[in-house]
Amino acid sequence: MNPVTGKPYLNDAVIGNASMLAALGRSGELYRLWWPHVDFPQHVERMRAGVFVEEESEETVWTDDPAEWQWEQAYLPRTNVLRTAGAARRLPLRWETVDFAVPGEPLLVRLYKWTNTGRKPIRLRFFCAASLTIGENRLYNCVTYDPHIDGLVYFRHQYAFALASPLGCAQYTCADAWKHASRGYLPGTRVAMAPDGALGWTFPLEPGETAAIPVYLTAGSRVDEAVNAMRRAFAASAEDHLERTVRYWHDYLDVQPALPAGCDERTRRVYERSLLVFRLMADEQTGCVIAAPEFDEAFTRCGGYAYCWGRDAAYITTAFDRAGLSGMSRMFYRWTLTAQDPDGSFQQRHYHDGRLAPSWGLQIDEGGSILWGMHQHYVATRDRAFLEEVWPAVEKGTTFLLSYLDRDTGLPLPSRDLWEERSAEHTYSAAAVHAGVTAAAAMARELGKTGLAHRWEEAAKALKEAILTRAYDERRGTFYRALKLQVDRSAYQRAVESGFPAFAETDEKGYVSYYVQHDPVYDISLLGLSVPFGLLDASDPRMARTADAIERACAVPGVGGIRRYEDDRYIGGNPWILTTLWLAQFRIAQGRFDEAKRHLAWAVAHASPLDLLPEQVDRQTGEPAWVVPLTWSHAMFVLTVHMLLEKGQL
Numbered sequence: 001m002n003p004v005t006g007k008p009y010l011n012d013a014v015i016g017n018a019s020m021l022a023a024l025g026r027s028g029e030l031y032r033l034w035w036p037h038v039d040f041p042q043h044v045e046r047m048r049a050g051v052f053v054e055e056e057s058e059e060t061v062w063t064d065d066p067a068e069w070q071w072e073q074a075y076l077p078r079t080n081v082l083r084t085a086g087a088a089r090r091l092p093l094r095w096e097t098v099d100f101a102v103p104g105e106p107l108l109v110r111l112y113k114w115t116n117t118g119r120k121p122i123r124l125r126f127f128c129a130a131s132l133t134i135g136e137n138r139l140y141n142c143v144t145y146d147p148h149i150d151g152l153v154y155f156r157h158q159y160a161f162a163l164a165s166p167l168g169c170a171q172y173t174c175a176d177a178w179k180h181a182s183r184g185y186l187p188g189t190r191v192a193m194a195p196d197g198a199l200g201w202t203f204p205l206e207p208g209e210t211a212a213i214p215v216y217l218t219a220g221s222r223v224d225e226a227v228n229a230m231r232r233a234f235a236a237s238a239e240d241h242l243e244r245t246v247r248y249w250h251d252y253l254d255v256q257p258a259l260p261a262g263c264d265e266r267t268r269r270v271y272e273r274s275l276l277v278f279r280l281m282a283d284e285q286t287g288c289v290i291a292a293p294e295f296d297e298a299f300t301r302c303g304g305y306a307y308c309w310g311r312d313a314a315y316i317t318t319a320f321d322r323a324g325l326s327g328m329s330r331m332f333y334r335w336t337l338t339a340q341d342p343d344g345s346f347q348q349r350h351y352h353d354g355r356l357a358p359s360w361g362l363q364i365d366e367g368g369s370i371l372w373g374m375h376q377h378y379v380a381t382r383d384r385a386f387l388e389e390v391w392p393a394v395e396k397g398t399t400f401l402l403s404y405l406d407r408d409t410g411l412p413l414p415s416r417d418l419w420e421e422r423s424a425e426h427t428y429s430a431a432a433v434h435a436g437v438t439a440a441a442a443m444a445r446e447l448g449k450t451g452l453a454h455r456w457e458e459a460a461k462a463l464k465e466a467i468l469t470r471a472y473d474e475r476r477g478t479f480y481r482a483l484k485l486q487v488d489r490s491a492y493q494r495a496v497e498s499g500f501p502a503f504a505e506t507d508e509k510g511y512v513s514y515y516v517q518h519d520p521v522y523d524i525s526l527l528g529l530s531v532p533f534g535l536l537d538a539s540d541p542r543m544a545r546t547a548d549a550i551e552r553a554c555a556v557p558g559v560g561g562i563r564r565y566e567d568d569r570y571i572g573g574n575p576w577i578l579t580t581l582w583l584a585q586f587r588i589a590q591g592r593f594d595e596a597k598r599h600l601a602w603a604v605a606h607a608s609p610l611d612l613l614p615e616q617v618d619r620q621t622g623e624p625a626w627v628v629p630l631t632w633s634h635a636m637f638v639l640t641v642h643m644l645l646e647k648g649q650l
Helices: 177-183 223-234 238-254 265-281 310-322 326-339 364-381 384-403 427-446 450-470 489-497 524-529 541-554 577-590 593-605 631-646
Strands: 013-016 021-024 030-034 044-053 069-075 082-088 093-101 107-116 122-132 142-146 151-156 159-164 171-174 196-205 210-220 423-426 482-487 502-506 512-519 624-626
Touching: 013 093, 013 265, 021 093, 030 044, 044 093, 044 107, 044 177, 093 238, 107 122, 107 196, 107 223, 107 238, 122 151, 122 159, 122 177, 122 210, 142 171, 142 196, 151 171, 151 196, 151 223, 159 196, 159 223, 171 177, 177 196, 196 210, 210 223, 210 238, 238 265, 265 310, 265 593, 265 631, 310 326, 310 364, 310 631, 326 364, 326 384, 364 384, 364 427, 384 427, 384 450, 423 427, 427 450, 427 524, 482 489, 489 502, 489 512, 524 541, 524 577, 541 577, 577 593, 577 631, 593 631
Parallel strands: none
Antiparallel strands: 013 021, 021 030, 044 122, 069 082, 082 093, 093 107, 107 210, 122 196, 142 151, 151 159, 159 210, 171 196, 423 482, 482 512, 502 512
């Protein structure tokens, strides 16, 4: 549980429409809601539903209370529509909620259905209470009752939300919503400078009877926009909105290439869920692709995930292209033009508008990955207009990469690694830069810029030679993870005492930094030299030995899977989905298909109950351990499936 927000770290489900994104728990509780972009801002502090049975209840029973309900949850097949149901432990009730965001509208629909499972008539009071921290801020919020929609309007500065039902309401209040709703009565306060309010409905239920209460949440940049969106929503029934949304998601999947008929059902479901997740994580307005829905806003255990990393996105958009979603790839690369710095670099991570997000500093592999990804998109589409559109960014980006080389080693200068944990001249980063420069040369040649293409090809050859001579450990017959690894003083002293090459540098301010010359740790990212960047073939003995050493060092006993590197301690040192699939892809490139299929099957088996792929799998329990869903995990799954398909192995 996040100590700052009071919400679980793990999401159970996500829904959305590419401008509105929502994360929910297994009880159907709405944890977070982002609008008008999928990364920012988040507006929900808490939103709950509850029921008060007249003449039986002493207080309202909330649907997210595990002491009161047994839940079941599933997506409607092949959609981003979520169904959650609860069976009461004490009361004669069963409920169901169908949650979805309507495509093309700032509208979240929550269709509640209550069923009397008892033998006598009952009278229910149903409450929906919401506390909104609009614009991610508890200050200066206001909520008011609007009789024109018979509902509530929440607003703060440039954002407004309306909460209402096409059935109207029987009760309402602004402020102190939880206190009043818990007691089963809303006093009708019409306006309050507060973040919370509640609506109530009263209705009888005969034995076996079901009553439906649709609740709509609409958004706008002004109060009148949110209210007008609610009026538009009222023009159609909840069932009509549901039918339209289901049809949208079915159409979205139907235009993509299907997996072969012989593919097993769970693999097919995870594949389709991956494509559905892709649409939710790619911002409709900007094309920015986020790593995951945010769950740790206060950075209590990590640095946050609701940002766009160029590295992740290069893999993700390559998966888009393989899956037939090239339009989303093109939108992303258009977005990169807004994120590139004037010097041609791409920084660690960004918001949807291209502005720099909180950062640990430059990760040089990101710029190389973006250029590589641009070329991958061109190869997939042969879209020359795209090539011409991104060319200025390609030229600036390549110029920066080639300016950022260590004259001593020939490798890219120290930067943060892809795991964002250490500064060094990383072998993976060098391979990404090599791939980026090679891709840029190919794009230059396509555009007839032969002189520039030749210079970049020669630079790429020199970089490859540096990697093969400086980053390779002849003694072990495998690659180093990095050179010039920055360490603390005690690690430096231990290295010196043990006879390992190490050195110290003093900067112009007198600060001393310490380094060891080689980082010998086995890390899954070393496979990147072959897959995806192609610096060496997977059949090369140096790569084969490195891959085998990585598998021996990083395989997790018992639960299975592959962790990132030896002695990985992040969130307990668990196996990751993407790392396990990375090894699967390398084995495919080697022609070791049975091993690859086992790794793919492991990923499928460790998807969540809703077929979402986490970042990590708990090394003790085998349950999702961190980040649900992780877009990069889904991308690696799609890429692995397509690699097997291309080899006729699936």
